[in-house]
Amino acid sequence: MSNRFTRLPLSLVFSLFWLALLTSSGCRRPVSTGESGGKATRANLSEAIDWADKRRQGIDFVAMGTAPAATTIGWRLDIDFSKQMLFQSFDGPQLLTPIPKPQPMGKTMGVVLDAKATPVYASNTRRTAASRNAAPKVARLKVYIEPIACRDPVSKRDYAYTVRIDANGKRFTGCGAFIKGSDRLNGAWVLETFKGQRLRPDQFGDKQLPYLEIDLAGHKLVGSTGWNKIKGAIDAEGDHLDLVPKTTTRRTAPGTFETDFLTALDQSSLFRIGKDRLTLLVNGQYAMTFRKK
Structure with a gap:
């Protein structure tokens, strides 16, 4: 399936979210301190308490x-x-x-x-x-x-x-x-690029792009791979995150995209976020971008 994707220049990907990031990062929003429970994850950093205090001081x-x-x-x-x-x-x-x-x-x-x-x-x-x-x-x-x-x-x-x-x-x-990045993760995000390749709705069984819906306070993750529904867990702190995606339906997906997509979500540990763009990183490397739905 991957040979049907159109490659998107990474320089364009970064430029799109970087300008939005600087203009929106100063917004004052409710703070999530990670004290509401949930599973122990990579995102539960030792800096969490210090970062929560800095956010209250207005530090971005x-x-x-x-x-x-x-x-x-x-x-x-x-x-x-x-x-x-x-x-x-x-x-x-x-x-x-x-x-x-x-x-x-x-x-x-x-x-x-x-x-x-x-x-x-x-x-x-x-x-x-x-x-x-x-x-x-x-x-x-x-x-x-x-x-x-x-x-x-x-x-x-x-x-x-x-x-x-x-x-x-x-x-x-x-x-x-x-350190305020996690405050802006909530909501629905539609997948635009995966490993540098731009996606189209007609490439998927649902005729819709894969998406994620994030509820950080409830540590809840739902969405779709383009063929099957996703339900899982999420934790985040600053620009660190931990995703645990699982499919809840058993529709057969051609090729390896669905497996690769779920694996990349599970391995993502960092993100960069702008006003309308979310980029996930695996081992410090760009993996995928989403746009706000």
Whole structure:
């Protein structure tokens, strides 16, 4: 069946949801803290409580990284896309700046946030005697956010974004997550592309594209493969998720698409979401995209 699909350029896929993501991620929505029960899954992260607190503060995006030659978190970044961003390194001052206008990065489909900030020291212990009486210097804080999966070297956990930061003449690299992403998963999503190939309704037994209906509060997942009904479970936190899809009907589906689709859903552990687009990743790689129904 796959030879009947039309291939969709991945660059177009990423560009479609990335602009929508930045313009919608600052919206204030009810918070799901993952405290309503449900099965233990990959999506139940140790950061869940911290992320819930950050969401209440209005933070949309977080990033973190290790200090050079260290095995503990060495820096962190919190971004409120409607207000400000805050950077803190392991041996430097806090840099707090109003949010600048995001600039595109070109072929990577990422964005750059380029701002100037006045360093704010938490205490004098981080400053030399000479610098304590000197006027604070304006520092440049340049943040690069790219839709490239990233593995944290300490936790060995994957994240949906790679983040690079230039601050105070130093470069930092780490992983990032849109921690409000799971708030926007609810609803019906129609499959548009699978492994880079665009789909058509007439390729399926139901003459309709496969779809998913997500109820995150109830950890419920229903939908269709295009031939058979789906019923299962879902958990999500930030941009991590765990899907457990099962078919409830026994209609024979030609080829391997249905099996491949269900396997990819089960193996998906990360997602990227925009205003009308949802992309699922398997092992950090693009797997499929949906549009909001």
